[in-house]
Amino acid sequence: MRVKFGFGFVLAVFSVLVTDCVKHISPAAALNPEVLSSPDLILYADSGYSTNGTREICTMKPDGSSKKRVTTNTAEESCQVLSPDMTKIAFCANLEGTDDIYVINADGTGLLRITNSTETEAGVMWSADNSKLLFERHNVGTAGNTEIFTVNANGTGELNLTNNSVLDQHPCWSADGQKIAYVTYTGANETQVFVMNADGSNKTQITTGAHEKFSPVWSPDGSMILYYSVGTNACFDAFTVNVATHVQVNLTNLSAASSGVFYPVWSPDGTKIMYALTDSNPSGEIFVMNADGSGSVKVADYADGSIHAGWSPDSTGIVFYRNIGGNSKVCKMKADGSEKTELTDGISNCVAFGWY
Helix, strand or coil: EEEEECCCCCCHHHHHCCCCCCHHHHHCCCCCCHHHHCCCEEEEEHHHHHHCCCCCCEEEECCCCEEEEECCCCCCCCEEEEEECEEEEEEEEEECCCCCEEECCCCCCEEEEEECCEEEEEEEECCCCCEEEEEECCCCCCCCCCEEEECCCCCCCCEEEECCCCCCCCCCCCCCCCCEEEEEEEEEEEEEEEEEEECCCCCCCCCCCCCCCEEEEEEEEEEEEEEEECCCCCHHHHHEECCCCCCCCEEECCCCCEEEEEEEEECCCCCCCEEEEECCHHHCCCCEECCCCCCCCEEECCCCCCCCCCCCCCCCCEEEEEECCCCEEEEECCHHHHEHHHHHHHHCCCEEEEEC
C-alpha cells in the first residue's frame, strides 16, 4: 500500500483541503491506460482550458509529461482527491445549483453526482478500500453547524456520524480505515481532537487545553495524530498527540507571535513532517523536520513556496506551486529542497492537489 499525505489547499478555508490524510494503493484497474502507465501521478487544476477563469481537474506524470484534462465544465472544483486504486477522482463543485460531491473516472468519463443537498460539502476523502467517501457538510439544520458524514462511492447509504448541535469538522480516516479523527467545538474559541470508529461509535476526546485545534492527520502507523494549534507564545505551532496515552507535544515552539505553522503533514514513511510557516508574507515558506520536531530545515522560501504542497509516495519528493508573474506553476523538488523543477508553463493558473 502506498500512502499519500498533502497539505490543506487554502489557508483561510479548511474545506478546500485535502488532505491531506488521503490514503491510496497501487493501480488495480485499467480505466485509463495513459493514467495507469506510470506508478505515480500528480493531480492538479489548470485554468488554461476555461473561458471564465475556473480551473479544470487534470493529471500528469511526475516529470510533467502526459498531461490530461479530466473535467469539462464551467464550475470551480475543489476537494479533488484520487481514489486508492487510482481509477476515480472525487471532487466538490456546483454543477447543478448547489455545492455537492461528484465522482468521475480518471479518464474523464462516467461523471456521477454523489450528494444532493441544499448544504455545502467539503473535505472529501476516500476509504482505503475505495468503497466510501468521508466528508463534512456545512449548515446542517442551523447556520454554522457542520457535521461529518460517510456515503457509499455510488451515492447510496449516506450516514451522519456526528449528528449533534455543535460544529464537527476536519475529518481524517486512519490508514486502516477503522478510525476517524476530527475536531469538535467544546467551548468558546476552543476545539478538541476526537477519535471515533468508522461507523460513528465510541467517540473519544484525546486532546485537552485551550484554543482551537486544526486539521488532524494520522501518522502512517496509526499511533499519533498531528495537528496545529496556538502554542505557548501566541502563535500557531505543530503538535502531536498519542492516540493511546493522549500525551500532547509541541513540536515547533515558535517564539514570534507574528508567525505560525499551518497544515503540518507526515511523510508517507512517517519519519518526517512538512509544514508551512507564514508571517507577514501570505505565500508562506515550506519547512521539513524530523517526526520528533528536531532538525527543521527550510526547503522553499517566499520566492519558491506556498502553503500548497504534498509528499511524493516514496517520501523523497515534494510537489508544490508558486506564483510567478501573476500565474501559478506546479513544481516539484527533492525533500531537502534541491532540484526544483517547473512542471507547468505558467501561461495559465495551475494549482497542485497531490502526488500519488
